[in-house]
Amino acid sequence: MREYGSSRARAIPPSGIRKFFDLLLTMEDVVSLGVGEPDFETPWNVAEAGIYAIEQGHTSYTSNKGLLPLRQAVSKDLHRRYGLAYDPEEEILITSGVSEAADIAIRALVDPGDEVLVAEPSYVSYSPCVTLAGGKPVPVSCNEKDEFRLTPECLMEKVTRKSRVLVMNFPNNPTGGIMGSDEINAIADVVVDHDLLVISDEVYSELTYEGSHVAVASHPELRDRTVTMNGFSKAYSMTGWRIGYLCAPRQISELALKIHQYVMLCAPIMGQMAAIEALRNGEEDKNAMVREYRHRRNFFVEGLNSIGLPCHLPRGAFYAFPSVAGTGLSDQEFAERLLTEQKVAVVPGSVFGETGRDHLMCAYAVSREDLGTALKRMEAFLSGIGRS
């Protein structure tokens, strides 16, 4: 039979968690640590601003770039928090979440045949977007011994003459690894020497638990070769509102804008209006959520280590990434058996790239009770396989 569909669409892999998803739907009483979104509702003042927007009849398209007051607020916020300077008129584009931003940034920068370096373990959408753009994703390992940071050595190993773009995401999903200014300085030389552009997904920036987040574009030599992406989903618990943004020097943001206007037109207006409220009056709720994540992290990571699943301390995001190397099971086997035998859902690390092998992604954006239950069940599972 003739094969329908484009070769690019056929080339991208199906979701690595489909199997688990289907299995989960048939089960009851599962504690899922596989949910990559906050468990808090959107702060009420923010939600209320969205409701008010609808009541007032704000149900139309906005400018392709997004509402100017939102772009202005984003610009001020990025400056205040991370010392970034982006012109709200020309360099900021409001998108339907960072997912859209990543897609259009990649399409704006990648030609067929270009190699795109993707720092792994990584969120699962970057490489497929590269493939869809005709580029070739090239994984760059971020290793546990470096606390999952991106190092110039690992980057150098994969750079070729065809390398065009580096995609990175810190604080990282799924490892919780972060990059401080020293680490960014260290990779900046490689980026500049090889004339790479950087796409930096910083959607977890506000979920940084030790010290403060360092934006890649705050490095003076990287500023003009970086696309900074961020959004409201994680910091303000607004995943369903689909509001993110992309910031880049004009030359790049204009390209992204062209793609955005054809594929998305604009981000939803009520979400944009809610996002303005989040930036104006969301700080306290955000801080309370961050504090709670930090407490849960400490509790959960200490628990993982004490039941015999070694886990580095994730300094950002809300993921723990323990190793199962000592259990005699692969990450896939471990996750499948843990789900069927003890009803705890985690995601095998290999879903996030080869470097993630022998690890588990555990999102701790669930209640303390659930974290406690999950730890007990994981401990029971480990003793069942003779490892604790």
Add this chain to the structure above:
Amino acid sequence: MDEKDHEILHLLEENGRLPLRELATSLALPEDQVEERIRAMEEARIIRKFTAVVDWERAGNSRVSAIIDLKIAPERDFGYDKIAERLARFRQVKALYLVSGVYDLQLLVTGKDMNEVSRFVSEQIAPMDHIRETATHIIMKIYKENGNPFFEREGGERLPITI
């Protein structure tokens, strides 16, 4: 008081029964230090009491509460303090505030039924010296108390697994 003390307070305010061990790991502090900090804050009366937020209606033991507004003739040298302290001693008075506006003091009073509350107000409170006027507002339904909503509502459901 430092940042860690504030974090302890936030956690305990949300859940006063959080086990010491969990509190300690959450804050990355040794258990004995957390215990000592809590003791010190109790001693300094920063932590006034550990208590439960009870929905008495659900407990099948419905009680009646009322907000009572009082106009007071302040006393020379004491202002409102003396009368307020006398009022506060009644077991029935659950909360007492000096407020701005038309009235001076606001009380939260509970009793087993409407009769008991109104008797308490008319026989104990109203006749006291310096009280010039009372206004009683019976609480008909509690929607939220101590930061806790009392109504049920369907929350959104997250997908079981997303990455």
